[in-house]
Amino acid sequence: MSSGKVLLGVLAGAAAGALLGILFAPEKGSDTRKKISKKGEDYAESLKVKFNEFLDTITEKFDNVKDDVSDFADKAQAKAEDYKNAAKNATV
Secondary structure, three states: OOHHHHHHHHHHHHHHHHHHHHHOOOOOHHHHHHHHHHHHHHHHHHHHHHHHHHHHHHHHHHHHHHHHHHHHHHHHHHHHHHHHHHHHHHHO
């Protein structure tokens, strides 16, 4: 069995155990549901923040690559112009 499957099984078991522990806790059902709802909202907000950070990182890297490609294209175009002018002057 691969370590990835074992890790996934351990995480799923821990999540199921935590959920069962919350559901069978000696609190009123409405309080437990509120806690579960609050945790879900907290996780969703955390996920949104991490996703936005990921998008910002990807956008920044994309902009850097775009700038590098643009600079490379400008240099290549300038070099092509230089070669064109050199060839034109050599034939004259």
